[in-house]
Amino acid sequence: EARGTFLPMTDFGALSDERLLGLLSTEEDRLPLAAVQEILRRIDRLEPLLSTLLSSNAAWRDQGPAWWAPIHAVRILALSGRPSAFDAVVGAIRRAFAEKRDWIILESAAHLAAFGPACAARLEALAGNAAEDDDVRSDTLDALASLALLGDIPADGVLRLAAAVVRERKADPPDEMALGWSAAFVLAHWIASGKEKTVLAALGL
DSSP states (O other), rough: OOTTOOOOOGGGGGGGGHHHGGGGSSGGGGGHHHHHHHHHHHHHHHHHHHHHHHHHHHHHHOOOOGGGHHHHHHHHHHHHOGGGGGHHHHHHHHHHHHHOHHHHTTTHHHHHHTTTGGGHHHHHHHHOOSSSOOHHHHHHHHHHHHHHHHHSSSHHHHHHHHHHHHHTTTOOOOGOOHHHHHHHHHHHHHHTTTOOHHHHHTTTT
């Protein structure tokens, strides 16, 4: 489809799956919300296709309008909140950091938090994995902290994890301190919220 040919009254429900997903590669930053909503309505059968798109080197290397396709795909899978889409989203976030794709990086913590309590254990494992990319771990900690602040998951586990990361990274050189600072900020936020005793307990003090 030519870019920008869809008007607000377009019936996206009448489009085939192929044409609907094709919009991810043609509409750039003007993909209609109604199209996203229609993809989410069909997510049971479109999830595998979105995951395949994210695993495609060609999709990430395109320099034309299709450059936007991975951005839309990761956002839609995150919005779905389906645990089955978790690995595809994490993989896309890893690649975004590696390739400096800011449009995904800037939303990565929100994308991870969108999976909610159903994936809390997987988020904690990701943030606690010393072999994982530091930027991914940092944004995962932010996602867990936001879920805890909303009351969606218990705060104690998140604080213990943040404390463990602080201890793990306390000897980092200045140019590698981002993850440690991210974890420390989580603890500092709870202290500022009047929950100093909870933080001290997480630190084993």
